[in-house]
Amino acid sequence: ITRIEGHLKIEATVDGGEVKDAKCVGTLFRGFEIFMKDRDPRDAVHITQRICGVCPTSHGTTAALNLDSAFGVADKIPNNGRILRNLIQGANYIASHIVHFYHLAALDYVDVTEVADYDGTDPELLKVKDFIARALAAGDMSMLAPFYPRYEGDYRLPKKVAQAAVAHYVEGLNMRRLAHEMSAIYSGRLPHSVAVVAGGVTSHPSIDSIS
Numbered sequence: 001i002t003r004i005e006g007h008l009k010i011e012a013t014v015d016g017g018e019v020k021d022a023k024c025v026g027t028l029f030r031g032f033e034i035f036m037k038d039r040d041p042r043d044a045v046h047i048t049q050r051i052c053g054v055c056p057t058s059h060g061t062t063a064a065l066n067l068d069s070a071f072g073v074a075d076k077i078p079n080n081g082r083i084l085r086n087l088i089q090g091a092n093y094i095a096s097h098i099v100h101f102y103h104l105a106a107l108d109y110v111d112v113t114e115v116a117d118y119d120g121t122d123p124e125l126l127k128v129k130d131f132i133a134r135a136l137a138a139g140d141m142s143m144l145a146p147f148y149p150r151y152e153g154d155y156r157l158p159k160k161v162a163q164a165a166v167a168h169y170v171e172g173l174n175m176r177r178l179a180h181e182m183s184a185i186y187s188g189r190l191p192h193s194v195a196v197v198a199g200g201v202t203s204h205p206s207i208d209s210i211s
Contacts, residue, residue, distance in 0.1 A: 041067060042198055049192045054099055056191045057092035057183065061085060067198035081200025084186050088193060088201070091183035095176045095190075102172040103146075106165060111155040112147040114162040124170040125163060185209045 007028035013021040036047060044063040049056035064085070068074040077085075116132045118125050135143035142148065155162065180190045186203050187193030195203040203209075 041070065045196055045198070046192070046194070053191045055092065055096040057089050057187070057193055057196075058096075060193060060196050061089050064196050064198055071198055073199050077200050080205060084201045084203060084205065085196055088183050088187045088196060091179045092190065092193075095179035095183070098172045098176045098179070102169045103176075106169065107147065108151045108153075109155060110157060110165040110169070111162050112144075112150075112166055114159045115166050118163055120163075122167055125167050128166055128170065 007026065009025045009027050011023045011025070012019055030051075032048065032051060036044060039047070044067065045060045048059040048063045051059050065074070068077065112128070113132060115125055115128045116136070118129045120126075132144065135141060135148075157165070183190045183193065186201070186205070186209065187195040188203065195201045
């Protein structure tokens with residue numbers, strides 16, 4: 001399984017075509033549990049977000065919820081604080097799912113070279129077609145990054161489906177950018193937002209930010 005965040009090992013025992021046993025093992029130790037010790041607990045919201053650059057908000061929000069409970073204020077979060085936390089988290093949820101499905105996992109199932117002979121009018125697919133043509137003309141496949149190096153396997157998807165998936169890949173880049181912008185408006189920045197804290201958030205909704 002490639003293009004995941006972090007290091008992961010899958011071990012499967014197959015006998016006669018039947019899976020008899022399977023394990024999923026995280027192989028990368030980073031020590032968050034250790035270097036969080038003896039810190040001001042309020043630091044947890046910011047430190048835990050460094051676990052991931054794609055879904056940092058989930059870790060920061062989880063830390064804030066735990067601090068709410070520890071400080072006895074879980075039932076005292078202002079409505080605006082609750083709503084803004086949800087908007088910040090929701091926007092990152094959208095961005096994270098888009099990048100996982102389209103920009104990380106899908107490339108192992110979609111043959112991007114199916115766009116090389118695209119004959120339609122979709123402007124994004126025409127850009128990808130030109131991108132592929134430049135690499136082929138130069139004889140330098142490394143110019144195809146991020147689509148190369150790639151898994152050379154049995155992609156199975158029909159050409160039209162593969163082409164549509166590539167178009168979605170490109171569209172997903174813009175949709176993810178918009179989701180990042182939405183989160184950053186209320187959280188100060190993304191990744192690694194700064195507005196979520198124990199007790200709520202440090203930002204407030206203005207007419208401009210809502211617009």
